[in-house]
Amino acid sequence: MAQALAIDGRQDFITTKGRQISRLKCDDDSIAGAVSQRACVYCGARVVLNPITDAIHLVHGPIGCASYTWDIRGSLTSGADLYRNSFSTDLKERDIIFGGEKKLAAAIDELVAKYAPKLVFVYSTCIVGVIGDDLGAVAKAAASRHGIEVIPVQSSGFAGNKAAGYRAACDALFRLVAPGTAAEAAAVGKDRSINYLGDFNLAGEAWIIRDYLAQVGVDVNVVFTGDASYGELKRATRARLNIMQCAGSMAYLASRLEETYGIPYMRVSFLGLADTADSLRRIAAALGGGDMSRRAEELIARETAVVQPVIDSYRAKLAGKKAAVYVGGGFKAISLIKQFRELGIEVVMVGTQTGRKEEYETIDSLVADGTVILDDANPAELEKFMTEKGADLLVGGVKERPLAYKLGRAFIDHNHDRKHPLSGFAGAVNFAAEVYTTLCSPVWRQVKTGGDLSG
């Protein structure tokens, strides 16, 4: 125990249920040398914007930043697939010395000539922030030269953490959706449709939700940003309500859309049966209830009748197991705690990369006494608390998976590049099936002992 907590300053980021949750430190920079699982500002911006399918995503920086983020998310498209490329100005030493603005302008010109896009995002990286290239000026000149939108994304890696990248992405999106013409301005909030914020259409998840909402009678105007196109995004302000799944990445955009255009927003979650049903009910109610509420109830009853027996059959096999959760955002962690409860599994450790104070308070109110709650954890802490708390399973991303397996524990991928949906009724079944697959695999029987060969 003493060893893991030996990192100066980490004590304040860890608590156990039963102590004062309000004192938990979060939303702060990572501590030097702590092997944080977090990425950077650029990463946050890139993952939010990348699902926009017909945009050019151009990284102004050295090759690595583009290399590590090429086709990084399993966001699906119904049309264009330009977003699955990774473009880079590939800055070299001479560019660092003499500045990279000319190279950036030439790169945009080449890409416009080759792909004729309507929209180009230009991401800044660490060194661009240091050498001071004027991204805004280059973007503006290129936009007027080509008659398209070129949006700078201020995402220098060192200027905060991943959450700052979400904000940079929201800034870019807010700029993009601004009504340009008088007719567009007059149409603000006049449509009967809604926007769906914070779903990146991983494994088609946004399509699942769009279908549910269609059955309720709700038209989805645009998804931020799963399977979104330039044309759709330009019409975003017509909607009369925003619903928001991933609050970590989208809360800032939602509140700016409310402040500026008077479009209200509400939080939803489509992870797990209870949250999915509850969200559908609340959306129907927010849009006036009546027929919509009736159709929502019908959908919930219909889907639940199919799905509940399957979930129950898994529950019978899983009851009594313990889970640990380490994911990107607080809202996802909250949903996962509830979802595990549906499966009869107790969460004994829960942490996030970018969770916020109010989310940790909700987490605290949901978990049992003794549960460890921690922000911005590192491998040593994950190892220590999973072991101490006897977690049978960890939920996390790619970096956490080998650690869980080396500790002989089951693992659930809640990462960007998964190929099965975890949202909605269909996703709840996938989740339960994956929990079963990993917890009840016969491999664990073999790894418990060293066989009769040692000693």
Add this chain to the structure above:
Amino acid sequence: MAELKAAKSVSENPCHMCMPIGGILPLKGVEGSMVLIHGSQGCSTYMRRTIAEHFNEPVDVASSALNEKGTVYGGGENLKQALDNIRRVYNPRLIGVLTTCLAETIGEDIERLAAEYLAERGLTDLVVVPVNTPGYGGSQADGYYLALRRIVAALAVPTSRHDKINIIAANVSPADLREIKRLLVAMDIEYTLLPDFADTLDRPYAEHYTRMAPGGTPLADIRAMTGAAATIELGMTVAPAISPGQLLADEYGVALHRLPIPIGVAATDLFLRTLREITGRKAPDDLLAERGRLLDAMIDSHKHNFAGRSAIFGEPEMVYAVTRTCLENGIWPTVVAAGGAGDAAVSLFKAALAESPEPSYFLSETDFAEIRFRSAAAGVNVAIGPSDGRYLTEKEGIPLVRLGFPILDRMGGQRILSVGYTGTANLLDRITNTLLDAKHHSYRSKLYEEFYKGRRLHMAPAQAR
């Protein structure tokens, strides 16, 4: 052979990564070592993700987590705090400090900071190895050899002469490292293999987990590399300025033999022959039998292979070894792309490709858009390289034989064996079977189109409707 250099201002889908990720790997192959990336948090996280997914292993790499304040006023304090924290949690014997674009651009003097740190804390046992790896300064292959050179430079001390051979390994798989060790043991040769991540990045499951993986080249062995009988460096494409073998030769007079990675008959022969020249020991019959089996395998598959037109890409050293192996087997290298290869490497590739009777393209600074375009135009039917080559499969239907680093979309990157006679036979089977698979999938429809449907159309167009 045509040599091409992209004259573009934009890279479309990179086919190499940056220097620091290359620097992490050798540091993971040194006993009791930890790595610190001096820069913003994202760099270490992205690199950890890539390495963890390739090896399917936990990869702990710390970051100095530079923020705005550190960027403006200097990151020295962050760096020292990071070293403190790493020592507390991991208690390493060696810490490699790799810089990033950010640290280099703000002018961090890691050499001085590391020396200051050790003096301030009064540490005499800990070794800190600073390595300048600006992300814009080269590819991962440059970072790999430079980190090795700095490790050797930091540890090397004058040693009395001994019989061991230094083997400087290229970035091959843990399975390949184990195979190299097996060959040396079979020849009864004592050696120091650097780096040695055979165990650290392919760790056996054990009941008790330790934060530092057991294994790696012992520090004492690295110190004694200066007294070795000779160095064999698997690094034909490596510039002398970043070569660890060159350093041992220049400063300690250790004879240097630069060899290609022993993949293919000729390269494995050369490896074993060089060992014999240095030590006087012959390859035992078992190894000669393996050689015979490889020749047998090559004959068995030679006609299938002769239909191969390959695109080969990845780190220059691996690409060079695979290019030579393809040439040995008539799988004509058609598009060869080695991101970041220097001038010396370019002439090596030119000389190798001159052996091919078929036209070939060599791309030294390139991206996957270029590789795709050239491969499609030249009728490439098999791609050999890391996972990003799946883009060629997806867009052009060219099947990919996964090899090299990183492999992110398949299991077992750490277990792929390609070196030595046995490894070469494995690699060759994988390539041949990929060609056979592609042929099997298309031959019925192709022959139908060409000789049945096509003929009818040609001879009696009215009936074809």
